[in-house]
Amino acid sequence: MTRTWMRELAGWTLALAVALVTAGAVAASARAELLFRDGDSVIVALLSRSILAGDRLDWAMSSVLFLPETAVFTTLDALLPVGVDALLAVSAVVNLLGLYGAIRVAAGRAREGRAPVAWSVVALGVFGAIAMTETSASRDALDLASLQLTTTYYSATVIAVVLSIGLARRMRDGSSHRIALPLLLLGVTAASTLSNPLFAAWLAAPLLVILAVDLLRRADLRGTLSLIGALLAGTAAGFALRIPFAAWIANTGAGYAQPTMWRESLEYYGRLVGDRLQEPLGVLALLVVVALLALGVVRTFRPVDEASRLVSLVSWALPLVVMLGAIALGTHAARYLQPLVFVPMLVLVAHPRALRLPARPRRLAAAVVAIAVLVGGGLSVPRIASAVDRPDADLTCVTDWVDASGRTGAGQFWTVRLPKLHAEDPARLVQVDHRLDGYAWLVNRSDLETREVTFLVQDSQTVAWELPLAAVPDRIVECGRWTILDFASTPLPIGPAHS
Structure with missing residues (x-):
């Protein structure tokens, strides 16, 4: 035995x-x-x-x-x-x-x-x-x-x-x-x-x-x-x-x-x-x-x-x-x-x-x-640690800005998922489609109870926006592969959610 x-x-x-x-x-x-x-x-x-x-x-x-x-x-x-x-x-x-x-x-x-x-x-x-x-x-x-x-x-x-x-x-x-x-x-x-x-x-x-x-x-x-x-x-x-x-x-x-x-x-x-x-x-x-x-x-x-x-x-x-x-x-x-x-x-x-x-x-x-x-196996541990600790300045830039703003923004599925995970409060980033309707897919629907947002996060995977109202961002914040469109003075309404 x-x-x-x-x-x-x-x-x-x-x-x-x-x-x-x-x-x-x-x-x-x-x-x-x-x-x-x-x-x-x-x-x-x-x-x-x-x-x-x-x-x-x-x-x-x-x-x-x-x-x-x-x-x-x-x-x-x-x-x-x-x-x-x-x-x-x-x-x-x-x-x-x-x-x-x-x-x-x-x-x-x-x-x-x-x-x-x-x-x-x-x-x-x-x-x-x-x-x-x-x-x-x-x-x-x-x-x-x-x-x-x-x-x-x-x-x-x-x-x-x-x-x-x-x-x-x-x-x-x-x-x-x-x-x-x-x-x-x-x-x-x-x-x-x-x-x-x-x-x-x-x-x-x-x-x-x-x-x-x-x-x-x-x-x-x-x-x-x-x-x-x-x-x-x-x-x-x-x-x-x-x-x-x-x-x-x-x-x-x-x-x-x-x-x-x-x-x-x-x-x-x-x-x-x-x-x-x-x-x-x-x-x-x-x-x-x-x-x-x-x-x-x-x-x-x-x-x-x-x-x-x-x-x-x-x-x-x-x-x-x-x-x-x-x-x-x-x-x-x-x-x-x-x-x-x-x-x-x-x-x-x-x-x-x-x-x-x-x-x-x-x-x-x-x-x-x-x-x-x-x-x-022993030699692979530092290799894994190196991959885990690899700095991502672009992601840090986005999440720091979102956390510091104290406001709620939005982004499309492939764009916003990673910043949403790493932000202090994931609910600060609402998942939407290109028309700013809530996108209820692999997400907590409670996030979509937010009725308006004051900034948008976009990257190369973002489909061109069709906003529900004519608005020009007050400023544009560049964070490497992400861009933040700040609409602080013109809140954007979130449309009905769909999956």
């Missing part, structure tokens, strides 16, 4: 080092724009700040409620006396650790001749290596692994998908917890569907298809029916639990499905693949994923047991179903294809066989690799 706990602790320690190395590389690249400053990426931080401030919560969310992400971030915010960028960096590491934990569940129990801890660390390392090849600042790039480091782009859903596959594997693995595991799978499915209905498209629907086909083999019939029952009940419960949150859901997501645009969707994703292949590191990442998919196919038809066969089958069939589904529904968002990157990693833990090497060379090799990973 002691050796087992020591092995597990060593796995978590190495996973932490891998997470630090990955976060350090991503934070030091152009991808840091998405990690720290993107308009979408700050939603969880804004919501957390609103909760801790005791604000009246009347949020207009998308179809995603970000419940697990917000719970984790709010806890970190309450416990750690650091700034918001540091919290986002810590969250990146925590997200990767959460992924490791889910992979470890999917690797199955430790047995003679198996090394599930070591292969779980390897799987996380491969995932982290792919994330480190992604350097685009664009949220629309096919840089899918690094999205796991953000608080916004479905990090909890990614973990829940892998965890659910792991629970399914444990059910097939002859676990003694025959009642607890289906109930746990039901709970994870319900909570994940409640927070993000995309979970149903990423895991529940594809896995149900895979299990239905698997029924034809009539292998482990009772266990397969138990899996199907837990997934169906959990998904139904999750959607039912969304009903009390209806007031927060400004968009159910139904409009994102446009099946008639499947050709455009195919062309869109094809262009993203072409863009990714323009970079040598992108080619390398794609080759790794293709190799993992191929390995999954091979291991599916050469299984060691039913549990490893299920994980091998899911490792390539689920990404295929998700990709075909995304195209068939006419979607146009790279983030919907994340299973194409993280699910193939599971083939590495489908049958985590220990290497057949003499004990002494094996231990020596393991020690060398472990030391290298730990040293890399």
Whole structure:
């Protein structure tokens, strides 16, 4: 028992080092724009700040409620006396650790001749290596692994998908917890569907298809029916639990499905693949994923047991179903294809066989690799700290001016989100559209109760203003990439809110 706990602790320690190395590389690249400053990426931080401030919560969310992400971030915010960028960096590491934990569940129990801890660390390392090849600042790039480091782009859903596959594997693995595991799978499915209905498209629907086909083999019939029952009940419960949150859901997501645009969707994703292949590191990442998919196919038809066969089958069939589904529904968002990157990693833990090497060379090799990973993790801490502490004179200029003015201003979504997060009082910056109507999207609607503003914040992403009255700013304040239009003598009315 002691050796087992020591092995597990060593796995978590190495996973932490891998997470630090990955976060350090991503934070030091152009991808840091998405990690720290993107308009979408700050939603969880804004919501957390609103909760801790005791604000009246009347949020207009998308179809995603970000419940697990917000719970984790709010806890970190309450416990750690650091700034918001540091919290986002810590969250990146925590997200990767959460992924490791889910992979470890999917690797199955430790047995003679198996090394599930070591292969779980390897799987996380491969995932982290792919994330480190992604350097685009664009949220629309096919840089899918690094999205796991953000608080916004479905990090909890990614973990829940892998965890659910792991629970399914444990059910097939002859676990003694025959009642607890289906109930746990039901709970994870319900909570994940409640927070993000995309979970149903990423895991529940594809896995149900895979299990239905698997029924034809009539292998482990009772266990397969138990899996199907837990997934169906959990998904139904999750959607039912969304009903009390209806007031927060400004968009159910139904409009994102446009099946008639499947050709455009195919062309869109094809262009993203072409863009990714323009970079040598992108080619390398794609080759790794293709190799993992191929390995999954091979291991599916050469299984060691039913549990490893299920994980091998899911490792390539689920990404295929998700990709075909995304195209068939006419979607146009790279983030919907994340299973194409993280699910193939599971083939590495489908049958985590220990290497057949003499004990002494094996231990020596393991020690060398472990030391290298730990040293890399330690050296990444200053790298992350440097990215967090990087001065942003433009942002400081805007927030200092807003804080000192004591007045309320407005800005458009992509422009105002970052200053809103960093201002002393986020409510001082109202989110509006180009006509100065309130824009209730990923924001607390209570902010929109403000009826007039006396300055506007704009930047290169701002759509040309169509103000409700003829007015000339009293002065213009330049803050680098932002500009503040000061209308102190001519307050501007805020129009009705829309989402």
